[in-house]
Amino acid sequence: MTFDRLWDDLAAVGREKSTGGYRRYAWTPADAALREWFAGQAAARGLGLVVDRAGNQWAWWGDPDASGPGVVIGSHLDSVPDGGAFDGPLGVVSALLAVDALRAAGVAPSRPVGVVHFGDEEGARFGVACAGSRMVTGALARDRALGLRDGDGTSMGEAMAAAGHDTAHTGRDSETLRRIGCFVELHVEQGRGLAGLSRPVGVGTGIWPHGRWRMEFAGQANHAGTTRLEDRRDPMLDYAAAVLRARELAEKHGVLATCGKVTVEPNGVNAIPSRVRGWLDARGADAGAVRALVAELSAGRDVSEESWTPATPFDTGLSDRCAAVLGDAPRLASGAGHDAGVLAQAGIPAAMLFVRNPTGVSHSPAEFAERDDCLRGVDALTAVVTDLVAGRTA
Numbered sequence: 001m002t003f004d005r006l007w008d009d010l011a012a013v014g015r016e017k018s019t020g021g022y023r024r025y026a027w028t029p030a031d032a033a034l035r036e037w038f039a040g041q042a043a044a045r046g047l048g049l050v051v052d053r054a055g056n057q058w059a060w061w062g063d064p065d066a067s068g069p070g071v072v073i074g075s076h077l078d079s080v081p082d083g084g085a086f087d088g089p090l091g092v093v094s095a096l097l098a099v100d101a102l103r104a105a106g107v108a109p110s111r112p113v114g115v116v117h118f119g120d121e122e123g124a125r126f127g128v129a130c131a132g133s134r135m136v137t138g139a140l141a142r143d144r145a146l147g148l149r150d151g152d153g154t155s156m157g158e159a160m161a162a163a164g165h166d167t168a169h170t171g172r173d174s175e176t177l178r179r180i181g182c183f184v185e186l187h188v189e190q191g192r193g194l195a196g197l198s199r200p201v202g203v204g205t206g207i208w209p210h211g212r213w214r215m216e217f218a219g220q221a222n223h224a225g226t227t228r229l230e231d232r233r234d235p236m237l238d239y240a241a242a243v244l245r246a247r248e249l250a251e252k253h254g255v256l257a258t259c260g261k262v263t264v265e266p267n268g269v270n271a272i273p274s275r276v277r278g279w280l281d282a283r284g285a286d287a288g289a290v291r292a293l294v295a296e297l298s299a300g301r302d303v304s305e306e307s308w309t310p311a312t313p314f315d316t317g318l319s320d321r322c323a324a325v326l327g328d329a330p331r332l333a334s335g336a337g338h339d340a341g342v343l344a345q346a347g348i349p350a351a352m353l354f355v356r357n358p359t360g361v362s363h364s365p366a367e368f369a370e371r372d373d374c375l376r377g378v379d380a381l382t383a384v385v386t387d388l389v390a391g392r393t394a
């Protein structure tokens with residue numbers, strides 16, 4: 001089975017004609033089609049398909065209980081609203097092709113090899129990213145997960161049941177976790193770290209520390225046509241100043257700051273707002289620098305922390321091994337979250353391979369990677385797995 005064939009299979013699933021982007025959300029018909037596709041790929045290869053308690057699919061080559069724990073590769077298939085074709089699917093397609101390549105080369109693995117399709121990685125429907133991996137590791141509790149609601153008020157539990165997934169045992173799945181000796185996720189790069197290099201595949205060092213903060217600005221609602229400028233208490237101006245200040249501080253501290261969500265009351269064109277609430281996403285290589293930005297931005301403002309995730313380093317031994325197998329591959333940190341990060345936080349040795357993205361654009365229909373680079377990614381993943389299953393060192 002070739003890369004082009006698998007890529008073509010997926011091309012139409014969940015694609016929005018008007019934008020050319022993908023809308024593959026958890027527990028929808030598009031998601032069901034992706035799950036059916038994955039199951040078909042497992043069956044075509046004679047791999048043993050297991051659906052875990054969080055709804056993730058695992059295709060095993062070899063008995064994961066008899067000679068494990070296994071080497072697991074794979075990624076996700078869902079998307080953000082109008083996402084690109086590569087974010088997620090490239091890792092799953094590459095993993096299936098790596099299994100094919102190992103078999104074609106006559107490799108007899110010393111331990112089982114698993115291909116995983118993590119569900120609901122983007123959190124586009126229920127608002128929690130990496131929901132599938134967080135649920136299986138227990139980082140996302142069963143009750144909270146099942147109670148999450150989408151924009152229409154449908155809970156995740158209802159959506160799972162409607163999609164034919166039994167939720168009676170949904171939650172952390174220690175049996176599944178026990179089967180994972182290590183996890184290597186291949187992913188399209190979502191920045192331009194490799195774009196200027198002659199190497200199409202890099203090895204991840206870890207995921208940046210990142211957080212979300214809520215900023216509150218209070219004012220006084222009043223008439224847009226009758227209130228003199230000097231009489232106004234307009235919180236939109238304070239919010240605007242905070243957005244500009246966040247940008248200035250991001251440059252000063254060498255980190256990233258994004259104000260991408262805002263709510264306004266009463267939200268009328270002809271009304272001075274009474275209240276503005278804005279959110280800040282801040283992240284960077286250095287946690288101290290991110291903290292410094294938030295501290296300076298908070299001076300004289302009402303800013304409260306909604307979430308903070310410390311830096312997640314990938315397993316050093318495993319990452320070094322990947323880089324060595326790939327001939328001293330370039331290393332790069334990820335500013336985006338991934339299932340590999342969730343597994344790493346759960347104590348599972350995890351590593352990532354990134355495939356060059358010439359523009360760095362991601363979460364967009366314009367997301368792209370050269371076909372040759374994708375094929376080199378498959379080769380890289382194949383080489384890594386070949387090394388990991390050749391002999392058991394631990």
Ligand SMILES: [Zn+2]
Nearest residue numbers: 087088121187
């Ligand atoms: Zn992704």
